[in-house]
Amino acid sequence: MLAQLIKHYLITSAKVDPAKFDQPDIKVADLGLDSLGLIEMLFEVEDKFGFQIADPMRYQSMTFDAMVADIESQVRAHHNGELPDIAAFDSPAGAR
Template sequence: MLVKDFKLDPNQLTPDARLEDLGLDSLGMADLVFHIEDAFKLSVPDVAVTLTTLGEVVGFIDDLIMARDSAQALPAPSAPPEMLPLSPGQAT
């Protein structure tokens, strides 16, 4: 994504590469967030997060994917019996 969409040299893309050194300013980071959401089918929370290296971005994406997958794996909460809909003809 960074090579294709941001025209970065793949040799620069190491975990400790500073985003600022890669030329990703705040506008570039906003654009990157949109790309991440689309590519990974994620919803990035609208909270201030400070990411300074490419490794931190990767860790952030991994955390979002794990949170999403964990939430999808949880069974749906069941309603208490008094909250369940009545069948036709069932007395109240």
């Protein structure tokens, strides 16, 4: 679910070529995001799960899958071990 959420954002908003995700070990650094682009991407997750992800620049050296796994562990750490259903979180007005 998290991977889909992030991929959807990257393809539709950050204009990342969808074909890049065919590569199983694609690195975050190969997505073509600058540092601002990376934190905008993380905001998609932060906004939904209500916390700020620490130390974002370390993701640049990870694979996409490793980043998603790390983000998921952080989400769980903030939600009593659960990965909440994002549909249960409404987006407050003015979030964007």
